[in-house]
Amino acid sequence: MFFERRGIPTATFVTHAFDKYARGLCRMQGMEALPIVVIPHPIAALPRENLRQKVRAVSAELRTALTRRPD
Amino acid sequence: MDRAAPARARQFGVVDSLSNIFEVFDLYYEKGWTDGLPIYPPTEAAVNAMLRYTDRARDEVVAIIPPKNGAATVEKIAINAVMAGCRPEYLPVLITAVEIMVRPEYNLYGRQTTTHPGAHLLIINGPIRHELDVNCKHNVFGHGWRANATMGRALRLILINVAGNKPGVTDMATHGHPGKYSYCMGEDEEGSPWQPFHVERGLAPETSAVTLFCAEAPHNVNDQVSKTPEMYLGSAASTMATLGGNGLYRSALRGEQGLVITSESAKWIADFGWSKDDVRNYIYEHARKPLRELRDRGAWGKSPLPKFIDANDDNAMVPIVGQAENILVFVAGGHQRHMNALLTAGYSMSVTQAITFKDGTPIRSVQDFVA
Numbered sequence: 001m002f003f004e005r006r007g008i009p010t011a012t013f014v015t016h017a018f019d020k021y022a023r024g025l026c027r028m029q030g031m032e033a034l035p036i037v038v039i040p041h042p043i044a045a046l047p048r049e050n051l052r053q054k055v056r057a058v059s060a061e062l063r064t065a066l067t068r069r070p071d
Numbered sequence: 072m073d074r075a076a077p078a079r080a081r082q083f084g085v086v087d088s089l090s091n092i093f094e095v096f097d098l099y100y101e102k103g104w105t106d107g108l109p110i111y112p113p114t115e116a117a118v119n120a121m122l123r124y125t126d127r128a129r130d131e132v133v134a135i136i137p138p139k140n141g142a143a144t145v146e147k148i149a150i151n152a153v154m155a156g157c158r159p160e161y162l163p164v165l166i167t168a169v170e171i172m173v174r175p176e177y178n179l180y181g182r183q184t185t186t187h188p189g190a191h192l193l194i195i196n197g198p199i200r201h202e203l204d205v206n207c208k209h210n211v212f213g214h215g216w217r218a219n220a221t222m223g224r225a226l227r228l229i230l231i232n233v234a235g236n237k238p239g240v241t242d243m244a245t246h247g248h249p250g251k252y253s254y255c256m257g258e259d260e261e262g263s264p265w266q267p268f269h270v271e272r273g274l275a276p277e278t279s280a281v282t283l284f285c286a287e288a289p290h291n292v293n294d295q296v297s298k299t300p301e302m303y304l305g306s307a308a309s310t311m312a313t314l315g316g317n318g319l320y321r322s323a324l325r326g327e328q329g330l331v332i333t334s335e336s337a338k339w340i341a342d343f344g345w346s347k348d349d350v351r352n353y354i355y356e357h358a359r360k361p362l363r364e365l366r367d368r369g370a371w372g373k374s375p376l377p378k379f380i381d382a383n384d385d386n387a388m389v390p391i392v393g394q395a396e397n398i399l400v401f402v403a404g405g406h407q408r409h410m411n412a413l414l415t416a417g418y419s420m421s422v423t424q425a426i427t428f429k430d431g432t433p434i435r436s437v438q439d440f441v442a
Binding site: 024 | 137138139140184235239240241243
């Protein structure tokens, strides 16, 4: 939110366990359109390759988040 | 930051009589306005009685509280104080606490939304401890004192009802801790051989003050046997530098860790010629772990190491805070030589402020407001 308010595009990663929470906080902070990219929970202590797979699976969403102007 | 309008509290048509008290509790619980415990109904009369203990206007905004950016008006603080079971004269403590909890260094947005189990420990100093009967001694973190039980609770209710705090929705604490119901202590100034905490922070001894310190649940340190301050505080240092604590991995950030010592132990340590600074320095130097034990576990790699630690030296001793001043020492508790470690997430700084009139003059007594 800090960067987006300064015009710097961001993509915020959350795992699905934190999806509702992240969107709720964005709403409370008046930034409902903040791009959030959701990956499957959990991620802590995952082998690096498994984590990469989770991120690769959302690469299209990530690209959109960083390049599309919010509605 | 968007500022919510300070709306006047809504009123409900519930008959003000004892037979309706369960109906009120059920209604407030269903609306999500409680911590789960029964509340005292915030009737107009009860709220007005509370408002006598301030010289501020009812609709004055004391703070905008994250994450919801809700406006904590004097009236809303009073309503939550009534609900928590506070006596009216506790209000000046709560107004001060709300005012300081939004200071940037306290990092309230982070503290409110994190998975870490931090609660807002309200520490009371000065003559107001006697006026309000704040417990500073036996069972200081436990039950039995109305001021401790309800002032901490009122702060939690304010966070729920004004700031949008909701477990699993905005408050993602994985486990939380019982202090999230109420977390409030007074310092045992009379039993301390050292300066009271608020005096350390530049206030006069006769000034009453509130400190907020976001801490985990107190962790007991039992040492009945050590014969020297070094050995005794070594037990505390060991408890404070645990592999599962945040401190060892966050000491390059702005954070503090706390230690509560009883009057009995503090006097015993002081008899060896030790000042509070000596205690702080000893804990800072000894609450450490070698880098090799920290590598690839805990919160390793999420924050930088302090600049004075060589990341290539496996034997470098990593501290739990960046400097000795960030070890906070409080004197409180009953008899015997127990201590309590108050560990933190490591990226929040405590805040202390005098309890004052609106114009900033410290109050001498809460009765000043009604005189």
